[in-house]
Amino acid sequence: MDYKKIAREVLENVGGKDNIASAAHCVTRLRLVLKDTTKCDKTVIENIEGAKGVFFNSGQLHVVFGTGLVDMVYAAFIEEAGIKESSLEDVKIEGKKNGGKLKEMFKAFSDIFVALIPGIVGCAMILGLRAILMTSGLFGLETTLAKTYKWASDLSSFFNIIATGLNFLPVFIMYSATKRFGGNPVLGIIIGLVLIHPELGNRFDFLQGKLPDVSYWNFFGINIPEVAFQGGVFPAILTSLFLAKFEKFLTKRVPQILSFILVPTLTIIVSAAALFLVFGPLGDVIASGLGFVIELLYIKGGVVGAFVFAAVLQPLVITGTHHAIGGIEAQLIASTGFNYIQPLWAVSIIAQGGACVGMFLLAKKKSKRREIAISSFIPTLVGVSEPAIFAVNIKDSIIPFACAVLGAGFGGAYMRIFSVKALGFGLTGIPGVTIVNPPVMIHYVIGNIVAFSLTILFIIIYDKLKGVPGAHE
Template sequence: MGKYSQDAKELLRLVGGKSNIAAVTHCVTRMRFVLNDPGKADVKNIESMKTVKGTFTQAGQFQVIIGNAVSEFYKDFTEEAGIEGVSKDSVKQAAKKNQNLLQRGVAVVAEIFAPLIPAIIVGGLILGFRNCIDSMYIFENGTKTLCDISQFWKGIDSFLWLIGEAVFHMLPVGICWSVTKKMGTTQMLGIVLGLTLVSGQLLNAYSVASTAAADIPFWDFGFFKVDMIGYQAQVLPAILAALTLVYLERFFRKITPQVVSMIVVPFFSLVLSVIAAHFILGPIGWKIGSAISSVVYAGITGSFKVVFGAVFGFVYAPLVITGLHHMTNAIDLQLIADYKGTMLWPMIALSNIAQGSAVLAMCFLQRKKADAQEVNVPACVSCYLGVTEPAIFGVNLKYAFPFVCGMIGSSVAAVISVATKTAANAIGVGGIPGILSIKPASMLSFAAGMAAAVVIPFILTLIVGKKKGIGAEQEEETKTEVETDLKAYVSGKVIPLKDVKDGVFSEGVMGEGLAVLPDEGTVYAPASGTISVVMEESKHACGISLENGMELLLHIGIDTVAMGGAGFEYRITQGQKVKAGDPLIKFDREKIKKAGYSDAVICVMPEQGNTENLKIYTGMQAKAGETVVVSFDHKGGTDND
């Protein structure tokens, strides 16, 4: 049995069983399901599982956030379910049946840009660093930059542009490659097509606006002419050209005999797609992209820019839930190409920060609840670094009000951003590091927006959270549940663990502990905590997680798992909160003995959590709920000290 077998079995039940799973895979932190009937998933109980950090549905997939242990959990899940996992691409294909036309379109755009994001982030960081050394006039009374006074830094600035130019000016190459990769056609042809869009023979796209019409170079075919214009940093022309290449290659591969396929298919596919790109699709794509960016730019800079900023800042986080936020990548890049900067990206970075600040408030409200902090802290950090999903799905949506408070803070921050014309040179760097992508002249105004994105959601979440009793609830739990001892969990004689006739327990393989030779047939909770493990079939054991991080395993008898649950009755369920003295399991001592097994009730501590000076008491006759069998101190002290 694997480490997560029991949880995997429970998750299988809660998603509707094997018959409800059309496909399943996993990524770095999540289980990704395509469910035949999404309505059968018991979301509430799934999210109450200790191993689950949150759930959400996106792009037709039901995703369960597990965390870093997802690969091990996935292995146990597929074994318990008796199904084979599939690739991520297969899951995406299966998920399409749960998507509408808009969702499919957004998914395509997202999948095109996903492989490019790491390079775009690197490019953004490089341009941000170059901003700091070649555009910030902070030397010699504000008249010179670092590059002006240092040849070394001037050389660094020039060298780094090699990378920046490759990322942003040559973006169509990456887009054409990504489209052919996604569509399963020849990627090298995509790269060549992209290179024809940014060739040095063409007039650079950035120079078109400043070049007189009569000076624009052209191809002269005698009876018609075509302008020789490049598409550096252009998004839509590259996507349209690449899709044309894909469908041409599929068409020629289908009609061409195999014997000449290697010659005919690539030749006609590439030549025709390059012709289409420069004669038709490029100019059309440029105009459509420019029209979209013009509308967005007008909204950001026009008479109603404050309203635009307020609305965009408020709705961006909900867009993340739907996946529609991926569309902004293309718009941002088009704005940069057309206007030498984007005012959209700063608002996106501020939205990241606002959601992170709401989580920061939850960290404060739940500061004494260790299991909540396991989710809160990493979610807050990742959100401040620009990755919002753990914060949104793992914390803010779970409680709802932090999500709304983050939206309000984001809205105010976005108003500050557009009102001060805050613009970025690049995209990809979100959250607090996003300031590196901001134009030097806008850094102070972006900092003002950051302050609003930090303070407003934090204070609002704190106020609402306290009104909802979250802070008081946690303090009360700390006072009532933080204990410094374990009481006898069954009446009887307490014996050392080494006296138990079992190699695993008696040798301490599972951890330190003790055993009780019972006088009665009920096991009680030795301390307050959460039921973390149940054995649905055998019912002979359970696990309890305490607030201090200690893990307890209570096990009735030796080898009693073989009884298949006969003589055992649970009084608890997975995820249930229990207090010291609550009944956990009833067991029939006579049935156990007749089956030839010992009825010794064992308690081991696989994890000792935030404790020190642990002492175990044995050799006495104990009374359940009264006799102390284990005592310990809390590291760093407690409110009960």
């Protein structure tokens, strides 16, 4: 494959080097910010060798090439265009000039949690290993491994200690969010530690009325309960935004000679006050509201609610509003120790992979559509659905995507019936098995097979009845 030729053809059809504001790439996509989007010929780009799809999102042109190939194309592209490498953050900032505030807000959620996912996944996997030691009936035992063997008991205790990162999640969120919003992340850590200070009362007990003897601070007639914000995902994010803005405000106004002392001191005091007075209670309201919606859909809605929940996740991906889900998952982990959204994510993504396989089966042998379909399916196995969606499932019609949405719904219903939950978030597909609660791991696998298989079946049935547009080309 001639990467330079591919890069040259892309460059020619986006308006040339003078029309490039910035360029970067992610795992599967070349991401460009164009000065004039009207100069872009999407139809021609879609037919360039290796290209699997083209779409605009958040002020950026995304050209889907797939894992590995995109690295080669990007290297050739920046050389051909004669531009310097840009980070994804640079491209995001440039793209925001053409993007809406709502999309920017949802994207901020994603940025905050992306940096935390490796740590969260690691801790979740350790807790999964501990769960194996603590689950009765495994390996032919009447009780647990931990109760049967001293080494297993000690290992279980050790795992519980080293997976403690999940107990300090608000601290990590404060760090990541403060950094994302342009503040000093060390100050974010300090306020994050305030969120979970051991001398403060337990927030969950306080909200449920289980702390009748709670103490209060009284500042100028305002009573503030001496209660922490364990599980305070949204208080952490809101306070981080305030901290970053307030620190910048002070930096511009405090005399240089006093800045080193006054800026961090005042930022900590005012941000902590804002946490207890405004953003903590407001975060509780947001968390309660989201909790109500989730409870309505998943708990009270039962199988039907889980069907709807799983079905709508990939439509959210198209709109870009799915980034907020990470915050909800983090809230679930912090407050309950489990995440029942992860299995729903898994079936929603693998169903899109099923749609690719369905379109592969319908396409002509040795056609480019087959090649694109199968190469777009592979990323869904590791939790990446965008190539499948944009390169195949909505390319010629909405039918494959709709069949996948329906298949995901049934997969979600299966996950609800067998109470499949994860111990972390950020991993789906095959890697997602590692963070699923061990006693229901088999049902995680079956649920994904259900979503995958039903999607293929729905596409074939629809094609027999009415014909799927573009399927037989």
